[in-house]
Amino acid sequence: MSTTDTNTTAPTQNRAPDFIRQAIEEDIASGRYGGRVATRFPPEPNGYLHIGHAKALCIDFGMAARYGGTCNLRFDDTNPEKEDVEYVDAIMEDIHWLGYDWGDRLYYASDYFGRLYDFAEQLIKAGKAYVCDLTADEVRGHRGTLTEAGINSRFRERSIEENLDLFRRMRAGEFEEGSRTLRAKIDMASPNFIMRDPVMYRIVKTPHHRTGTTWCIYPMYDFAHGQSDAIERITHSLCSLEYEIHRPLYEWFIRELGLYPTRQIEFARLNLTHTVLSKRYLRRLVDEGIVSGWDDPRMPTLCGMRRRGYTPEAIHAFLDRIGVAKTDSVVDFSLLEHCVRDDLNKRAARVMAVLNPLKVVIDNYPDEAVEQLEAVNNPEDASAGTRMVPFSKVLYIEQDDFREVPPPKYYRLHPGNEVRLRYAYYIKCTHVVKDADGAVVEVHCTYDPATRGGQSPDNRKVKSTIHWVSARHALDAEVRLYDKLFTAENPSFEREGGDFTASLNPRSLVTVNGAKVEPSLAGAKAEQRYQFERVGYFCADSMESKPGALVFNRTVSLKDTWAKIAQKG
RNA sequence: UGGGGCGUGGUGUAAUUGGUAACACACUUGACUCUGGAUCAAGUUAGUCUAGGUUCGAGUCCUAGCGCCCCAGCCA
Numbered sequence: 001m002s003t004t005d006t007n008t009t010a011p012t013q014n015r016a017p018d019f020i021r022q023a024i025e026e027d028i029a030s031g032r033y034g035g036r037v038a039t040r041f042p043p044e045p046n047g048y049l050h051i052g053h054a055k056a057l058c059i060d061f062g063m064a065a066r067y068g069g070t071c072n073l074r075f076d077d078t079n080p081e082k083e084d085v086e087y088v089d090a091i092m093e094d095i096h097w098l099g100y101d102w103g104d105r106l107y108y109a110s111d112y113f114g115r116l117y118d119f120a121e122q123l124i125k126a127g128k129a130y131v132c133d134l135t136a137d138e139v140r141g142h143r144g145t146l147t148e149a150g151i152n153s154r155f156r157e158r159s160i161e162e163n164l165d166l167f168r169r170m171r172a173g174e175f176e177e178g179s180r181t182l183r184a185k186i187d188m189a190s191p192n193f194i195m196r197d198p199v200m201y202r203i204v205k206t207p208h209h210r211t212g213t214t215w216c217i218y219p220m221y222d223f224a225h226g227q228s229d230a231i232e233r234i235t236h237s238l239c240s241l242e243y244e245i246h247r248p249l250y251e252w253f254i255r256e257l258g259l260y261p262t263r264q265i266e267f268a269r270l271n272l273t274h275t276v277l278s279k280r281y282l283r284r285l286v287d288e289g290i291v292s293g294w295d296d297p298r299m300p301t302l303c304g305m306r307r308r309g310y311t312p313e314a315i316h317a318f319l320d321r322i323g324v325a326k327t328d329s330v331v332d333f334s335l336l337e338h339c340v341r342d343d344l345n346k347r348a349a350r351v352m353a354v355l356n357p358l359k360v361v362i363d364n365y366p367d368e369a370v371e372q373l374e375a376v377n378n379p380e381d382a383s384a385g386t387r388m389v390p391f392s393k394v395l396y397i398e399q400d401d402f403r404e405v406p407p408p409k410y411y412r413l414h415p416g417n418e419v420r421l422r423y424a425y426y427i428k429c430t431h432v433v434k435d436a437d438g439a440v441v442e443v444h445c446t447y448d449p450a451t452r453g454g455q456s457p458d459n460r461k462v463k464s465t466i467h468w469v470s471a472r473h474a475l476d477a478e479v480r481l482y483d484k485l486f487t488a489e490n491p492s493f494e495r496e497g498g499d500f501t502a503s504l505n506p507r508s509l510v511t512v513n514g515a516k517v518e519p520s521l522a523g524a525k526a527e528q529r530y531q532f533e534r535v536g537y538f539c540a541d542s543m544e545s546k547p548g549a550l551v552f553n554r555t556v557s558l559k560d561t562w563a564k565i566a567q568k569g
Numbered sequence: 570u571g572g573g574g575c576g577u578g579g580u581g582u583a584a585u586u587g588g589u590a591a592c593a594c595a596c597u598u599g600a601c602u603c604u605g606g607a608u609c610a611a612g613u614u615a616g617u618c619u620a621g622g623u624u625c626g627a628g629u630c631c632u633a634g635c636g637c638c639c640c641a642g643c644c645a
Contacts, residue, residue: 016583044645079644136643143641147570150641181643191572193641202643221645245573245640266574268638273580279645321593323582325575328638332580335594345607380607411605420603454603465603534604561605 018324020059020265024067024236027263033235037069040234041095041102042076042109042225045087045209048294048301049094051315051336052277055270058319059238061100072232073102077110078224080208090294094302098312105232109224110210112231116219117171119227119257120182120200124163128256129200130156131166132183139181142188143196149189150196156185170203173216177203182217186252194249198222226250230259237262240269241326270322271330274484275300276491281500290504291485295543297553298485298508308482309529309539309555314343333484340556344529344537349377349384352422352467353517353532353552355479357396359471362427364446365393370470373453375423387520391424394471396516398534401466402443404432409565411463413443420465422533426451467533474516477550479538481510517550524550534558 017025028035041060043053064071073095077083095102123129132155134142144150158166167182169175182201190196200223205216226249229237243250244266254261269277276282277300285291285299294301297308305315318339322331352375371391378384397413406414413419418428425447433442450457454465488503521530526542536557545551 018582042645046645076645082644139643140641145570145641146572149571178643183643193572196641199643204643218643220643225645241574242639243645247573268575321581325582327575327581329581332594335581338594341606350604376603379604409605422603462603464605467604531604531606534606536606558604558606563605565605 020324023265036235037064037067038235039064039238040072040074042074043091044076046082047279048303049091050277050301052270054315055319072105072107074107077108078219080206083209085209108210109228112228113215116224116227124167127160129182129184130158130163131180133180152188170217175203177205194246222249226253229262230254233260234262237264239266241266267324268326268328272333273330273489274333274486276500297482307542308553310340311343314340337556346380348529348531348537350531350533351518351521352469354396354398354469355512355515356399357516358399358402360395360397360443360445362393362447363444367393373423389518390470390473392470392472395468396471397466397468404440412466418462420454420462421468422465423454426462469516469518473519475519475522477515477517477552479512479515479552481554483508
């Protein structure tokens with residue numbers, strides 16, 4: 001976890017209350033839950049959290065915080081075939097990273113397996129549930145269609161005694177996986193599929209990551225979630241839109257069982273342009289080696305974004321701006337990038353780094369001289385202070401910052417032109433040295449000693465200020481330029497083949513090996529964030545950067561007005 | 570086709586709950602600047618899915634259409 005961040009759990013105040021806040025405020029006003037607010041964040045431990053989960057958990061934890069309530073963390077671990085402890089710790093780390101804490105309220109749906117089992121027997125005894133021997137295919141065949149009612153299972157009218165006996169034997173492991181299920185006896189003709197005698201329990205003989213082989217029957221989501229909410233006395237169970245259709249069943253179980261009447265409220269989940277946010281696709285990216293892992297800096301996972309250099313504050317700001325509503329929407333990736341830049345601009349220390357070095361020789365500068373020049377660490381934050389940067393006769397500048405033949409409106413270095421070296425001197429290009437192929441390998445300049453520090457006594461202006469590093473003092477670094485993983489706005493809609501990988505961006509990672517960075521970066525710590533002046537925001541890679549072998553990840557580029565001008569020609 | 574939900578600029582959210590469409594991102598132009606960054610200023614794009622209706626007045630209410638999303642896992 002980052003140690004330098006000032007994490008925040010405080011929700012933004014000055015925004016019109018969204019519909020969830022309105023609902024909660026109404027419930028508080030009416031005394032529906034005695035003025036209490038209790039929410040929960042219920043991840044399934046079968047993958048890593050991504051920015052979409054961040055929206056959900058910020059709503060869950062944020063609502064609780066706003067109304068002085070509590071938010072439980074509950075792992076929804078009812079499917080041993082898909083879940084693993086590997087994910088539990090990662091999920092907790094990510095929640096903490098976003099600045100939230102569940103105190104001592106860490107729960108697992110699997111903790112409730114015993115009570116859930118008792119609830120099931122309760123429904124059987126009330127004649128509201130039955131053991132069904134239909135195969136999965138038969139169940140599907142009995143379900144009906146959008147317009148036709150389903151048909152009742154031939155096992156629907158078993159006696160309570162038989163159901164009880166069978167269910168107990170299911171639990172005892174007497175039956176094969178898939179051979180029987182426990183189903184709620186509701187209405188096979190319901191226009192809502194979810195109510196057509198939904199499965200409550202299925203037989204699964206895979207060991208569970210927490211309960212081991214204690215159980216061989218597991219509750220379905222619908223038979224676990226609402227009851228878990230009720231057990232924890234959750235007042236507001238906030239979830240995404242696809243569960244709206246489950247609400248009648250959620251309430252049916254609670255009513256039939258006589259449990260705490262949690263209110264479920266649904267909101268639209270987050271969609272982002274140029275990315276995918278489904279576990280299935282994210283898993284494929286990892287499994288197929290398209291990215292290096294769940295924490296690849298191009299991934300929209302929280303661990304990936306953290307490694308990329310995103311801050312929790314930026315994510316909170318982003319989430320605050322997109323709001324909460326029930327409309328399906330797709331948020332522009334550029335809004336996220338804006339929030340990241342906005343945050344980093346205020347806090348990232350400025351340094352000079354040259355990604356594609358071009359040698360500059362100051363012909364009239366003393367051969368062996370070295371000067372230490374003062375540079376501002378952050379123009380947005382005076383308290384960040386200054387540092388000394390070494391200057392000498394031979395420097396590196398960015399290849400992009402020199403043109404032998406300048407295009408229109410180009411006012412960086414070119415023959416005859418004078419520019420400022422940031423915090424150093426004005427230099428004027430006199431001539432270049434080329435190699436056999438005609439490529440410029442050395443730019444020769446003269447400097448004006450009177451402009452030390454970057455100011456001219458005669459007040460003459462230079463149009464451009466460029467960054468540089470002293471050749472003999474510079475450190476080598478590897479720089480990873482990350483960009484959007486997909487070129488398509490909506491990758492999952494793309495292309496005839498129908499595969500979302502069709503729009504993978506071939507330049508989502510460009511590795512620069514010969515970068516030259518200023519010496520102050522020698523001790524860059526993991527996830528330490530910097531602005532490479534005029535280039536972008538970067539952070540030391542948490543996995544691979546070491547002293548002597550620095551690796552920096554580009555979090556996001558700086559806005560590049562020149563690129564736009566150049567593009568227009 | 571049954572059911573559930575949703576339609577406001579390129580994008581996302583607002584609109585004192587019936588009072589004359591706002592904020593942000595994006596985009597454009599300009600100012601300023603020791604980052605072509607940041608900042609500041611100005612500007613373009615909607616007459617609120619459509620058609621009727623109620624009303625002095627409708628994005629908000631009514632009616633009928635249209636469009637989009639979700640649901641036929643022993644996933645969550």
